[in-house]
Amino acid sequence: MTATSRETAPATASRETAPAVSxxxxxxxxxxxxxxxxxxxxxxxxxxxxxxxxxxxxxSTLLKIxxxxxxxxxGGVTVxxxxxxxxxxxxxxxxxxxxxxxxxxxxxxxxSVAENVLSGVEPGSRWFPSRRRMLERTAExxxxxxLRLDPAAPVRSLDLATQQLVVVARSVARxxxxxxxxxxxxxxxxxxxxRLFALMARLKADGTTMLYVSHRMPEVFRLADRIEVLRDGTxxxxxxxxxxxxxxxxxxxxxRELGQLTxxxxxxxxxxxxxxxxxxxxxxxxxxxxxxxxRPGEILGVAGLPDSGxxxxxxxxxxxxxxxxxxxxxxxxxxxxxxPIASVERRLAFVPGERRAxxxxxxxxxxxxxxxxxxxxxxxxxxxxxxxxDRRAAEQARRLRVKTATMSQPITSLSGGNxxxxxxxxWLAIDPGxxxxxxxxRGVDVGAKAxxxxxxxxxxxxxxxxxxxxxxxxELLTLTDRIAVMSEGRLVGTVEAAEATEESVMALxxxxxPAA
Amino acid sequence: xxxxxxxAREFSLPLxxxxxxxxxxxxxxxxxxxxxxxxxxPSFAQSDNLLxxxxxxxxxxxxxxxxxxxxxxxxxxxxxxxxxxxSAISTGMLISDGWSWPLAxxxxxxxxxxxxxxxxxxxxxxxxxxxxxxxxxxxxxxGVALLISDGAPISLSSSxxxxxxxxxxxxxxxxxxxxxxxxFFVAVAAVGVVLLSRSRFGFNTYAVGGNQEAAxxxxxxxxxxxxxxxxxxxxxxxxxxVLGLSFLSYVQGVTGQGLELTVIxxxxxxxxxxxxxxxxxxxxxxxxxxxxLLQNILNINGISxxxxxVVTGLVIVAAxxxxxxxxxxxxxx
Numbered sequence: 001m002t003a004t005s006r007e008t009a010p011a012t013a014s015r016e017t018a019p020a021v022s023x024x025x026x027x028x029x030x031x032x033x034x035x036x037x038x039x040x041x042x043x044x045x046x047x048x049x050x051x052x053x054x055x056x057x058x059x060s061t062l063l064k065i066x067x068x069x070x071x072x073x074x075g076g077v078t079v080x081x082x083x084x085x086x087x088x089x090x091x092x093x094x095x096x097x098x099x100x101x102x103x104x105x106x107x108x109x110x111x112s113v114a115e116n117v118l119s120g121v122e123p124g125s126r127w128f129p130s131r132r133r134m135l136e137r138t139a140e141x142x143x144x145x146x147l148r149l150d151p152a153a154p155v156r157s158l159d160l161a162t163q164q165l166v167v168v169a170r171s172v173a174r175x176x177x178x179x180x181x182x183x184x185x186x187x188x189x190x191x192x193x194x195r196l197f198a199l200m201a202r203l204k205a206d207g208t209t210m211l212y213v214s215h216r217m218p219e220v221f222r223l224a225d226r227i228e229v230l231r232d233g234t235x236x237x238x239x240x241x242x243x244x245x246x247x248x249x250x251x252x253x254x255x256r257e258l259g260q261l262t263x264x265x266x267x268x269x270x271x272x273x274x275x276x277x278x279x280x281x282x283x284x285x286x287x288x289x290x291x292x293x294x295r296p297g298e299i300l301g302v303a304g305l306p307d308s309g310x311x312x313x314x315x316x317x318x319x320x321x322x323x324x325x326x327x328x329x330x331x332x333x334x335x336x337x338x339x340p341i342a343s344v345e346r347r348l349a350f351v352p353g354e355r356r357a358x359x360x361x362x363x364x365x366x367x368x369x370x371x372x373x374x375x376x377x378x379x380x381x382x383x384x385x386x387x388x389x390d391r392r393a394a395e396q397a398r399r400l401r402v403k404t405a406t407m408s409q410p411i412t413s414l415s416g417g418n419x420x421x422x423x424x425x426x427w428l429a430i431d432p433g434x435x436x437x438x439x440x441x442r443g444v445d446v447g448a449k450a451x452x453x454x455x456x457x458x459x460x461x462x463x464x465x466x467x468x469x470x471x472x473x474x475e476l477l478t479l480t481d482r483i484a485v486m487s488e489g490r491l492v493g494t495v496e497a498a499e500a501t502e503e504s505v506m507a508l509x510x511x512x513x514p515a516a
Numbered sequence: 517x518x519x520x521x522x523x524a525r526e527f528s529l530p531l532x533x534x535x536x537x538x539x540x541x542x543x544x545x546x547x548x549x550x551x552x553x554x555x556x557x558p559s560f561a562q563s564d565n566l567l568x569x570x571x572x573x574x575x576x577x578x579x580x581x582x583x584x585x586x587x588x589x590x591x592x593x594x595x596x597x598x599x600x601x602x603s604a605i606s607t608g609m610l611i612s613d614g615w616s617w618p619l620a621x622x623x624x625x626x627x628x629x630x631x632x633x634x635x636x637x638x639x640x641x642x643x644x645x646x647x648x649x650x651x652x653x654x655x656x657x658x659g660v661a662l663l664i665s666d667g668a669p670i671s672l673s674s675s676x677x678x679x680x681x682x683x684x685x686x687x688x689x690x691x692x693x694x695x696x697x698x699x700f701f702v703a704v705a706a707v708g709v710v711l712l713s714r715s716r717f718g719f720n721t722y723a724v725g726g727n728q729e730a731a732x733x734x735x736x737x738x739x740x741x742x743x744x745x746x747x748x749x750x751x752x753x754x755x756x757x758v759l760g761l762s763f764l765s766y767v768q769g770v771t772g773q774g775l776e777l778t779v780i781x782x783x784x785x786x787x788x789x790x791x792x793x794x795x796x797x798x799x800x801x802x803x804x805x806x807x808x809l810l811q812n813i814l815n816i817n818g819i820s821x822x823x824x825x826v827v828t829g830l831v832i833v834a835a836x837x838x839x840x841x842x843x844x845x846x847x848x849x
Contacts, residue, residue, distance in 0.1 A: 320733055344735035358733055363726030363793030372723065372734050375716045383714050426734065 018081035020045040020178050020209035021066065021098070025075035028061050035061040037233040038075070043178070043226075045080070048200065048210045050224035050241070052253050054415075054445030058233040059213055063182055066211070067100035068092035079178065099171035100180040105163050107155045114138035114151040117170045141173055146202055159307075161192035168199060178209045185219060186442070189305045189471070190506065197223065215446075217246040229253055254447050263478050264299055264457060264497065272297060276331055276465035277317070277434045284316040284323030285309075287489040291326075294434065294465045299456065301480035301497065302469035303505050309489035310469045311353060314436050317467075318350040319343050331433045344373065349427035351420075353438030353469070359423040360411050367393040367407035369422050373429045392429075400425040401451055417441075417448025424452065428459075435459065437468045441475060453479055473502045487511050541842060542787055542802050542835065549806060553813040560816060567695060573808035574697035575600075575756040577801070579775065580782040581708035582632075582752025584800045585745035587783050588712075590725045590792025591646035593746065595635060596753040597775035598657035603628040603754035604761040604771060605661045608670040617682035621758050628754015629747050631657055636746030640739040646746075654776065662769035669768035672761070679765070686763030697759050704752065709797045717744060725792030781828065782807050785835045806831075 019042035028036040036058045043049045053059045064070045066077065071087040078084065079096040092098045107116050114134045122129030123137055138151035147165055155163055164184060171179055181200075185193045200210060200223065214220050220227065221241055229237040229252040237252040275293040282290045287309035294300045304310040316323040319338030328335045330346055343350065352358035361369050371393035378385045378392070394407050400421040404414055411419060420441065427435065440456070441449045456479065460466055470476050476483050477497055484494045485508040493508045553560040579596050586593045607624030611617055631653065638649040672679045688696040712718040720741045723731035732738050761767045786803025788795025810831065814824045 318733075340733050341735045341737055350733060352730075352733055357727070358729050361723045361726050361730055361734075363789075364722055368719070368722070372719075375719050379716050382716055383710070384716055384719055386714065 018045070018078070019043055020080060021211065022078045022081075023062070023066075023075070024077070026062070026065065026072050026077065027074040028058075028065065028070070029073045035233050036065075036072070039230065039233075039235045040075075041228050041235055041238055043209060043211050045209050046204070046207050047225040048204060048212055048223050049226040049228060050220045051211060051213045051228050051230065052215075052220065052249055053230035054253050054447060057230040057253070057445075059230055060182070061233075062230065063100060063180055063211075063213065066092070066098060066180055067102075068098075093171075093174055093176065097175055097177035098180065099174065099176035099178070101164065101167050101171065101182065101184060103182050103186065105160075105167050107163055107166060109156040110154060112152050112154055113142075113149055113158075113166055116155055116166055117141065117151075117173050119170070121174055138169075138173075141169060145169055145172065145199060147199065159192075161188050161195065164188075164196065165199060168196075168203075172203070172208075176208070178211065179203065180211045180213075182213050183215065184212070185214060185216060187306070191510070193219070217249065220249070221246060250446060254445075264460075264480055274332060275329070277467065278327075278329035279317060280327045280329075282313065282316060282323060282326035282328065284325075285312045285321060287313040287316070287486070289326070290486070290491045292484055292491065292494070294467055296433075296463045296465050297460050298482070299460050299466040299468060299480045301476035301483040302467065302486060303473065303476055303483050304469075304486035304509050306471060307488075308486040308509065310486045311438055313486070314350070314438055314467070314469055318348060318436055320350070320352075344430055347430055347433040349430060349432035349435045351423055351427060351435070351437045351440065353442060355416070355419060355423065355443065360419060362412060364411060365408045366397065366402065366404045366411050366414065366422060369411040370397050370402070370407075370425050371429070372426050377429075396425045396428065397422065400428075400455060415445065415448070416443040417445050417452070420444050420452060421448065421455075424455065432464060434465045434467065437466065439470055439472075440468060440479075441470075441472070473505055476505070477502065485509050541838060542785060542799060542806065545835075546802055546806050546809070549809050549813070553809060556813060557816050560813065565812065565816065567693070567698070569808045569812045570698035570701075571695035572812070573804050574695065574701040575760055576775070576778055576782060576807065577701040577804040578704045578756045578759070579749075579753050579779045580786075580800050580804050581704050581797065582749035583779050583783050584708065584786075584788060584795065584797055585712070585721060586646070586749045587780070587788050587790065588721050588725045588792055588795055589742050589745045590728070591639060591742060591745065592650060592780070592790075593632075593635060593646065593749045594650040594776050594780075595631065595653040595657055596749060596779055597772045598654050598661065599628050599631040599750050599753035600757035600760065600772035600775055601767070601769060602631060602657045602661040602757070604757035604767040605665045605670060605769065607758050608672060608761050608767050609665065611672055611676070611679065611682065612670060617678045621682070621685075624758045624761075625751060625754045628757065629751040631754070632747040632750020633743070635750065636743035639746065640742050658769070658773075665769050667769055669766060672765040674765070683762055683765060686759045686761070697763065700755070700759060704755070705797065705801050708800075711748075712797045717741065721745065722793060726794070778807065778828075781832045785832060787839060 021043040023042070024040050026036055026039045027034065039058070039062065051059055051062070065072050065087060068087045068089040068091060076083060079098060082096065084092070084096060108119070117138050118134050123133040124130035135151045142149050142151065147169065149162065149166070155166060158166065168179065184196055188196065204210065212224060224241045227239050227241050227244060227249060228235065229249065231253060273296050276296045277294040280291045286307070290313055292300065302310045302314070312321065315321045317328055317338070319340055319342060328338065330348055335346060356362070361372060367390055371389045374389055374392055375384050378389050390407065397404065397407065402414070402418050402421045402425065404418060411422060414422065441452055444452065456466060468476070468479060477500060480497045482494055483497055483500055483505055484491055485505055486492065487509050488511070492511070495504060495508070559565055579600070583593055583596060603624040606627045607620045610620035610623055635646070635650055635653055638644050639646045672682070674680050674683065684696065686697055690696060690699050712721065720731065720736045723734070723736050724738050724741050728738055757772065760771065782803040783795070783800050784790060784803070785806055786795065786799035786801070788799060807828065810828065811824055814827060
């Protein structure tokens with residue numbers, strides 16, 4: 001791979017020509033783990049720089065240092081030529097003008113847009129800010145950013161994408177000159193992402209420097225002027241974005257050429273037999289009259305915008321939440337009073353989309369997370385045979401290639417991809433007849449993603465029926481046989497994955513074409 | 517996070533795990549406290565004194581074992597002091613009414629378990645936060661104890677048949693040496709250790725306390741787990757109350773006020789997280805021993821009981837602060 005020449009800024013550089021952010025020899029240790037190792041690169045002023053790397057590559061650590069959330073162990077950072085003396089959020093923002101838009105937005109949900117945007121810089125006296133002037137100031141600011149938002153609306157009433165725009169506006173209100181965006185599009189629909197991109201273009205025109213983290217190559221190549229790649233805590237590549245290609249960038253991230261992922265459609269196995277899951281006129285929260293069949297050995301995708309009701313529909317089938325009508329037939333038998341306990345008994349597996357909130361037993365070990373569904377078969381008189389459990393969990397983890405030093409370390413110490421493999425592996429213990437997945441690779445790096453796909457292909461070939469919902473359309477096109485598209489709570493069409501394109505699925509999902 | 521070694525090694529042995537676990541800090545503090553006690557007073561390390569400490573911590577310890585299940589679930593039981601009194605009063609009144617002591621004791625334990633069941637039902641069925649529920653029942657159970665006893669103290673007269681035997685539970689010594697109450701504590705703690713670290717219920721307790729939603733979605737019966745924890749807590753408080761009655765032959769409606777705070781303190785000093793999901797039964801046992809030794813040391817060195825209250829309070833805050841600091845260091849550098 002091409003490691004590039006890194007021009008060091010001359011010591012005499014004036015403020016005007018200095019890079020917006022210059023990272024010099026930055027290292028950060030967590031106990032014995034070196035999360036960042038002697039990383040140096042520049043973020044040129046007024047440009048958009050993309051920071052790429054797999055999970056665990058050190059991106060988050062680097063961002064935290066730049067946002068002043070933690071100090072480096074070694075090395076330093078200059079912002080517009082000025083050395084950062086103290087790594088804390090108020091210095092980074094107040095003195096250096098570096099702001100971050102984190103993945104978990106930190107807004108006050110019950111306060112208005114204006115109060116959020118201007119919190120800390122309220123006009124008027126410090127204890128009694130003027131409400132009228134706050135609304136005026138916010139309106140002006142939103143206007144300048146081309147955002148059509150009511151300054152008086154409570155933040156809770158806005159969708160996630162809009163809340164994110166509010167966070168950007170808040171950074172601007174505080175005079176940020178360097179804006180860091182941490183995977184800003186991970187939770188957005190394409191249309192919402194476009195609004196964000198428009199705002200980024202606006203900020204760029206105003207001279208704001210941006211450092212942007214994303215896993216999505218098309219976006220990166222569209223937005224970024226420069227690309228910096230981290231791998232295993234070191235800086236491995238740096239290009240102008242027109243000097244490289246997505247393949248080259250991905251290769252730098254994973255440290256090897258990644259073969260094109262095999263598409264499911266190219267695999268020989270074909271589903272057959274009576275449906276393993278038959279859903280008829282299923283209704284519940286945010287979904288109405290959904291009907292479909294899923295056969296053994298088939299991978300059925302579910303596409304739709306985040307508010308299309310697809311996630312609620314999955315929870316209804318699994319029994320995580322109550323539905324209001326319709327029927328489900330599971331492995332040839334009606335399944336009426338659905339709840340997770342009964343689903344486990346009837347071999348219906350569910351890997352939820354919110355891994356941290358719904359998937360991980362957060363205070364437990366890797367082994368306990370993998371073994372969570374083995375405790376019943378492996379207990380006698382209510383006592384778990386711990387040794388057998390440990391052994392079986394270790395076998396399962398090995399089979400799914402969960403990368404972990406020991407089985408007894410906390411599940412939260414693993415990377416997203418390995419956590420996901422652990423959660424998937426947990427369910428294989430019940431020998432599922434139907435597997436439901438939501439966002440199977442959200443927050444999962446490229447390498448682990450390929451492994452999870454491979455695993456799902458194998459399971460389908462052994463006859464497992466898989467229902468997989470995702471907001472990542474390329475993922476559904478790669479992974480599934482058919483894609484059921486939902487829009488506003490209804491199933492509006494089903495397309496063969498081999499013939500579908502992102503555009504054709506999106507057209508259905510957004511209601512751009514009438515339901516088939 | 518940069519580990520690329522695929523083989524998943526075997527689990528470490530429970531003993532090694534124990535040494536690496538969070539309670540290792542408290543255990544070290546316990547050892548230091550012991551050494552301090554030995555240095556300060558020659559009578560401290562004598563077996564008589566230590567056995568009496570064992571006697572003194574038994575009731576708190578039994579209740580703390582029950583409370584550990586509740587706290588690991590991410591819940592709290594503030595009503596244990598009142599349950600203690602209610603069970604003791606029930607048993608005392610029945611014995612006074614001429615019931616045979618095993619029956620009366622069984623009834624007292626059942627009252628404790630019922631109290632826990634009521635707490636648990638209010639939490640899992642009505643969905644009221646356990647802090648509120650048990651704050652309420654703290655008052656309700658105390659009120660009932662006062663009502664049924666009409667506010668009058670109950671004294672068991674040793675001339676009454678069976679009372680002498682009943683008193684042996686709290687006053688007797690196994691082999692003429694080890695206080696029976698301590699034996700009860702050891703037995704309860706042993707059951708607690710096995711339940712928590714070996715049983716499915718224990719496994720599910722950690723799952724629910726760490727992430728209730730994730731536990732529910734892997735088919736853990738969250739309500740059942742919580743209900744069981746509250747019943748165990750009520751039962752343990754009842755047992756402690758009965759032993760207290762047996763020890764003193766005396767109980768009144770206001771007995772055991774404020775016990776809940778000592779019990780919760782012991783569990784927290786033992787390293788359990790107040791928001792649930794992490795902590796161990798060994799930790800609780802160490803926490804109980806720590807509180808017992810601390811009070812004993814202050815006692816035999818003639819320090820006023822007012823100071824004991826102050827010191828115990830400071831120790832709780834210090835223990836949690838040390839734990840927080842230790843964890844932050846572990847995750848940061």
